[in-house]
Amino acid sequence: MKIRRFAGIAVPVAIIIVAAWRVPQWQRNLARDGVAPYERFGFRAGQEMRAWSRLGGMAAENWALEIRVQELEAELLLLHTLRTDNAALRRQLDCAPRLPHHITAEVLTLGSADGWSQRIRISKGRRQGVRVNNPVVAAEGLVGRVVAASASTADVLLITDVNSRVACAFEPDVASARGILTGTGTRIAGPAGLQLLHTIEPLRLAYLEKELELPQAAKVVTSGIGGVYPRGIPVGVVAEVEQDASGLYQRATVVPFADFSSLRYVSVLVDASLESPEGGQP
Amino acid sequence: MTRAEIPFNLLVLFVVVTLAAVLQDWLPPLPWCGVKAPFLIGVAAYYALLRPWPLALPAVVWSGLLLDGLSSLPGGTGLAAFLAIAAFSAVWGRKQLPENILSSALVGAVTAGLLTFIEYVVLRLCGDLPALDGSFVLSRVVISLIYALPVCAAAAAVAGLLDRLALNVRTEKNAAGFDWSSDSV
Numbered sequence: 001m002k003i004r005r006f007a008g009i010a011v012p013v014a015i016i017i018v019a020a021w022r023v024p025q026w027q028r029n030l031a032r033d034g035v036a037p038y039e040r041f042g043f044r045a046g047q048e049m050r051a052w053s054r055l056g057g058m059a060a061e062n063w064a065l066e067i068r069v070q071e072l073e074a075e076l077l078l079l080h081t082l083r084t085d086n087a088a089l090r091r092q093l094d095c096a097p098r099l100p101h102h103i104t105a106e107v108l109t110l111g112s113a114d115g116w117s118q119r120i121r122i123s124k125g126r127r128q129g130v131r132v133n134n135p136v137v138a139a140e141g142l143v144g145r146v147v148a149a150s151a152s153t154a155d156v157l158l159i160t161d162v163n164s165r166v167a168c169a170f171e172p173d174v175a176s177a178r179g180i181l182t183g184t185g186t187r188i189a190g191p192a193g194l195q196l197l198h199t200i201e202p203l204r205l206a207y208l209e210k211e212l213e214l215p216q217a218a219k220v221v222t223s224g225i226g227g228v229y230p231r232g233i234p235v236g237v238v239a240e241v242e243q244d245a246s247g248l249y250q251r252a253t254v255v256p257f258a259d260f261s262s263l264r265y266v267s268v269l270v271d272a273s274l275e276s277p278e279g280g281q282p
Numbered sequence: 283m284t285r286a287e288i289p290f291n292l293l294v295l296f297v298v299v300t301l302a303a304v305l306q307d308w309l310p311p312l313p314w315c316g317v318k319a320p321f322l323i324g325v326a327a328y329y330a331l332l333r334p335w336p337l338a339l340p341a342v343v344w345s346g347l348l349l350d351g352l353s354s355l356p357g358g359t360g361l362a363a364f365l366a367i368a369a370f371s372a373v374w375g376r377k378q379l380p381e382n383i384l385s386s387a388l389v390g391a392v393t394a395g396l397l398t399f400i401e402y403v404v405l406r407l408c409g410d411l412p413a414l415d416g417s418f419v420l421s422r423v424v425i426s427l428i429y430a431l432p433v434c435a436a437a438a439a440v441a442g443l444l445d446r447l448a449l450n451v452r453t454e455k456n457a458a459g460f461d462w463s464s465d466s467v
Contacts, residue, residue: 011369019362019400021352031303031351038304111311114401115318116411121307151364155354162412 029150036153039108040123047264102137102267103128108153110263118161118183119146122266125152129191133228135269141234141257142166143266154268158260159183159203159235168205168235169223170214177212178223179205181235181254189215203236205252212250214241220254230269290448295341298325298441303348312429315422320430322349324437326364327390330371332381332438333445342368355401356408363397370461383438390434395427 050119054061105122112119124130126149136143136156144164148155157164160183168181182204205220224231236256244251304320311318322345329341346361353360367389379385402419405411445451 011365015362015365015369018358018365019404021358021361022356023358027347027351029351031348034348035300035304035307035352039308042304044453070397096336109310111316111318111347112352113307113318114355114378115311115316116401116405119352163410201322 006090013149025148028148032150032153032155033125035125036108036121036150039121040106043106043108043123052166055144095124102269103130104265104267105130105154107263110261117163118158118260119147119268120156120158120263122154122156122268123152124268125149125154127151129270130268131270134271135222135229135233136266137269138231138258138263140259141236142229143258143260143263144270145228156266159256160185160260166222166229166235167223167225169231170238171219171221171232171234177209177214178225180253181205181220190206202239203254203256205254206244206249208241208250208252210243210248210250214238214252220252228259230271287450291337291445291450294444294448294450295329295337295344295442298328298444299341299344301440302437303352306349307352310457312425315400315424315425317426317429317434318465320390320397320426321433321437322346322360323363323367323390323394323397323430324386324434325441326367327386327393327434328383328438328441330364330387331375331379331389332442335372338371340367348404355404356410357404359397359404361402363393363400367393378412383442386438387431387435390437391427391430394430394434395423398423398426413420 024040051058103124105124105128107120108123109121111117120143122130122136130146130149132149134146134148134154136145142159144156144158144161146154159166159181161182162185164181164183166181168179170177184202184204208214220235221240222229222231222233222235234257236254238252239255240253241250242252299322302325306319306321326342326345329338329345333341342364343361346358346364349360349364350358366369372390374384375389379389399419402411402414402422406413442451
């Protein structure tokens with residue numbers, strides 16, 4: 001009887017202590033690196049199946065891709081010239097070269113295991129040079145930033161997450177207008193629309209000057225302020241502008257360029273100046 | 283469970299927990315509410331309700347540690363929830379609930395619903411989530427609960443199948459379903 005009474009108190013107390021225990025980073029890294037090989041296998045199996053299902057249209061797709069590769073090769077040559085010129089000018093002006101390179105990674109998972117935050121896990125980690133706060137982009141535009149990196153994987157907080165903040169500007173430069181882009185929790189599987197009973201909005205660009213007049217479908221890019229995202233990465237397009245509830249600012253609704261429901265490969269922009277020695281936040 | 287049966291029981295435990303973790307992490311969330319398939323809860327409920335304690339405890343603890351490691355929550359809510367399932371099974375579940383997959387699925391579903399709510403509270407307390415509409419949180423809890431029923435049943439069915447194939451449990455079916463006692467044939 002005494003043992004039962006003791007257990008009746010000890011067990012709930014133990015459960016509360018465990019719940020309040022802060023999960024150490026090594027436990028997260030161990031779990032993520034542990035399941036990553038199986039997820040990588042699943043990713044490749046999915047790619048194989050996708051390829052088999054498109055077998056009929058492969059010849060036409062291959063032809064289109066060959067043309068695209070030619071175009072990109074030509075552009076690369078031009079960029080190589082510009083890069084050399086840029087480096088030479090920086091040397092003359094005594095500026096430190098700041099040319100980030102990119103690491104291409106496979107998207108292993110969509111969404112965190114608890115389902116609350118808008119994250120993806122990618123197949124490259126600290127071993128490959130990925131660090132916390134590295135920006136992550138897709139072919140269409142900005143995807144997010146690395147918030148945690150284990151040896152062979154990294155977690156990317158998407159710009160659609162409610163905790164994401166990106167300093168943005170407009171292109172072409174609209175009177176040096178700036179704003180802060182926040183996520184609204186848009187789900188990452190399937191097109192945006194109704195999320196249960198709630199209408200899901202795309203991204204929200206807040207703190208725009210009250211008098212600012214934005215042209216139709218203004219292009220939103222990163223402003224470079226804050227030091228995490230380099231300037232000029234395409235983010236999305238303005239869909240709607242309205243007055244802020246406070247009446248002091250305007251806010252805009254932004255539709256992202258990147259399609260978060262069909263991300264398969266992303267590029268991590270690696271820059272030595274942004275490296276963090278920590279494994280990152282959970 | 284005899285000493286000779288331990289390796290096969292541990293092998294099945296390893297395969298089942300790893301598979302559940304990979305599936306839960308890898309499968310995309312439900313398109314309309316972002317709820318993930320709670321395979322690890324299903325495995326924890328299966329072991330806590332239907333398998334002997336020397337196997338159930340490592341399975342519950344390992345599943346909880348994996349869930350916490352894979353999720354983005356700051357605290358050990360997964361491990362705490364799975365320990366709560368184990369405590370519930372020890373006090374009430376194993377005596378009152380019939381030993382079958384449906385019981386395991388029911389316990390898993392209720393745990394999934396409760397865990398969703400607890401996660402929301404933890405995220406709010408940590409400031410990682412803005413205040414959400416009550417109806418949204420409630421609907422998410424209900425959807426987690428409903429979604430967990432087939433997922434936990436599937437997890438328990440696969441774990442049970444592997445245990446039967448490995449001869450960790452009796453293969454004869456009686457009126458109450460399979461005999462989940464630790465005796466092998």
